[in-house]
Amino acid sequence: MLLFLILPSEKDEADFAEIFEKYKYKVYSAAYGILQDRQYAEDAASETFYKIAKYYDRIKKIPKDELAYYVTAIAKNTAIDMQAKINKRADVLTDKTDFEDMKAVGGIDRFVSRELYECIDKLPEKQKAMLLYKYGYGFTVKEIAGMLSEKENTVKVNIQRAKNKLARLLRGEKDE
């Protein structure tokens, strides 16, 4: 019985080669959309697949029909980081703390999820990915930091910011 329990179970696991073949053009395309340069986009695509390989043990547990967002979000965020480096500016994200107003989500239950969905759409790419990785895929802050090449604190702060922003948008306030 014990032996049976620990034998390999591969039924629902996405194969890395399969992921690569399925998404290589989409990853390239997502990166090219941001970088507008073939070589840089290939570099970003390559880095994306290395990140996927690094966290493969975790990623293979994502259901196959939910994998596409994960993969393209990694590609976009890698491209954004690369663009920031190319432009010699590191202001894509800062570490300024922004914990204000978290508790001010008064009467959240009156909002419907459709509005929240639309609000998520309006978030900056990186904040959106961090938020969805945490709440949608259930990754830890540490895992998200590794996947998106950010510091854990940056992830925490940005998830908090995203939540603050959603709360503001839900209250109908203008985004800052």
Place this chain on the structure above:
Amino acid sequence: MNNSRDDELMEALLKKVSSDYIKKESAAIDAETAEKHDFGKAFDKDMDKLVKKMSTKKRFSNAGRYAAGAVAAVLVFAVVNPNIATAYKQKFLNIFRHEEGGFIQTDYFSANVEYPIEKFPEEFGNIYAPSALPSGYSVKDIKSGAGFYSIIYERNGTELEFRCINSDRRTSIVDNENHENKKVRLKAGEGLYTYGENDAMLQWETDEYGFSLYGHDLSESDYIKTADSVALVTEDKK
């Protein structure tokens, strides 16, 4: 009280909406047909290597599970006989050890030293260590401080230190007067090899951590081989 309830609702709503969002976005991305792109040779070569590596890793991972099955069977048997359990514990740590060239290939540690995993700091969820060491070295101690841990190896009274540094707190001071510096190529990327008459240090970094090896009486090639062997020992220790 209300704030707490709002927080809970917000969390629940976020989980639900995030999950829906991911499903819809993924379906939309999967439905799109991406334009084919003629990738460069370097990309193809690099990715080919990565795919092969991942497929090998999977095979080893499965082999490991089967091996674990066998080990579990031994353990079940050993429960009946305490003498077997004791003998097994003593030998378990050397189970993967074998000689290869001038190196001892080990499973994350060398010789008859138990790996005191509790000595690693909690802040390091991922613990890395060399999986190959120059012959004769064994684990002497594991130390940790603010943002780092060190594994001290020893051979005939001479120490070799492997250090893993949290990327947030990485600082390096290199003695330029008595040491030479050169860049070396490692599996993880570029490394800085600083060497003097009696000692040398190899430093490199990944997205996650900074690493260094500091020792005496070793060749540049020893440092590189050791650095290239660094592997993940345990994940999410927390």
